[in-house]
Amino acid sequence: MSAPLLETRSLVKKFPGVIALKGVAFDLRAGEVHALCGENGAGTSTLIKLLSGIHPHGTYEGELLVDGQAVAFHSIRDAEAAGIAVITQEFALVDELSVAENIFLGRAPRRGVCVDWLEMQRRAAALLADFGLAIAPETPVRELGIGQKQLVEIVRAMDKKSRVLVLDEPTAALTEQEVAVLLDHLRRLRAQGTACIYISHKLDEVFAVADRITVLRDGASITTLAVRHASVPLVIKHMVGRDLGDLFPRRSSAVDREVQLSVRGLSVAPVKHAPLFLRGISFDLHGGEVLGFGGLMGAGRSELLLHLFGAWGHRLAGAVSLRGAAFPDPSPGAALAGGLALVTEDRKRYGLVLDQSIGFNLSLSSILRFFRCGHLDLPAEHVRNQQLFDSLRVKAPGQSARVGGLSGGNQQKIVLGKALMTEPHVVMLDEPTRGIDVGAKLEVYELINRLTAEGKAVILVSSELPELMGMSDRIIMLAEGKIGGEFARADFTQEKLLAAAMGRARAA
Secondary structure (H helix, E strand, O other): OOOOOEEEEEEEEOOOOOEEEEEEEEEEEOOOOOEOOOOOOHHHHHHEEEOOOOOOOOOEEEEEOOEEEEEEEHHHHHHHHHHHHEEEEOOOOOOEHHHHHHHOOOOOOOEOEEEEEHHHHHHHHHHHOOOOOOOOOOOHHHHOOOHHHHHHHHHHHHHHHOOOEEOOOOOOOOOOOHHHHHHHHHHHHHHHHOOOEEEOOOOHHHHHHOOOEEEEEEEEEEEEEHHHHHHHHHHHHHHHOOOOOOOOOOOOOOOOEEEEEEEEEEEOOOOOOOOEEEEEEEEEEEEOOOEEEEOOOOHHHHHHHHHHHOOOEEEEEEEEEEOOOOOOOOOHHHHHHOEEEEEOHHHHHOOOOOOEEEHHHHOOHHHHEEEEOOEEEEEHHHHHHHHHHHHHHOOOOOOOOOOHOOOOOOHHHHHHHHHHHHOOOOEEEEEEOOOOOHHHHHHHHHHHHHHOOOEEEEEEEEEEEEHHHHOOOOOEEOOOEEEEEEEEHHOHHHHHHHHOOOOOOOOO
16 A cells, blocks of 8 residues: 555644634545545535645644655645645636636746747647547637636646646536546546545545545544445435435425416527527426426526526527516516526526625515615514525524625525525526535425425426436426427436437437
């Protein structure tokens, strides 16, 4: 057995009123993929910030060792000099620069004192092609979607030839095909001797790529398991401290015959005079039903929801009716007034005001309901906020806590709560469990069950086929802006769904 390349001994990290790490012990060997698993708030993010020099030496107790020697990282540069590269959940890309410029930011190839732009473009194109990315190196990063930005981050980190690669939720915004490409690259790096720390709430990925798993809970390292001796139920039990039942506890409700949302022949372009992006989409959504939408990245899932909400696209053909009333010229205000709510994919960009309090965010979309005679009824707003705060089981000191300081799972609860406060009849959920842990996912699934039990209609967009199959009553797969196939629950198989996503439903 090789000696550890990286090791932590009895790490303790304290914040005011909180002990984030409680004696964490962890080691990583060359040529190994070692997964870190834990619920939001378990301490995984704090640990990697310590490993990467964001929390500098002297702000924590315990030892950090590289090649058996104690090290003291005072900055990110110190960690990078020791061969540690970190890909965090927060993008570190410059939107106004090109993909190539971002990949080689701070280490651009030069010819004398000048940047060798042709060489940068050539090397970037080779890296992107090796990763299977059909992105032109000169493309501005601001034009990329979330998943593409994540892949550019990964390409940049992998090109640094680091000895240790730390990936924090690297596939949260990726499709299954992109995930498969990433895992293949990690296996290739492992064969070359690179050590990887892989942090993910997606346990199927963990078991597909990791050699060992260390579970953190409440800031403490609970156990380290060899993957060959572990199982998903065992890891979940260690993560949450209890046994969990069905991972997708869908309880089908009596579907209301009344159509809550009807779409007929919908064709939409991104802007006026642009080519069509969504083409000929038709479906009905009933009360008490979860209608799942799947597809590859770029298939049009998010764009469809944004258009129905009135926040994207120019409609060229088709008709939409909401609760029996024509909805020809949608806007977010009209959508909310008509009982249609949207929980967006990018909660930090579109769903939350991170510098504001929980209470501010919860009532943001419903604030006009609390005005009395031209004045805001603060007690009524506080009471309603507290009802949602309690029912969603938000882990925070109170409504006044800043949303930006919450874990991903609790931030997602606030986004959901904001939508629910509008008292919608139709709820559109775009990747509602992206980047949150198993326990928080279960709470979202139970919330979906509560909504349908109340007769509300739910659209669920997800890149995770098991989640889509487990929580949907019907599934529509989009392929290149069109419906590739529609499936009843009895017909769900991953093979059929993937074939429809690739426009090959008949072959399936």
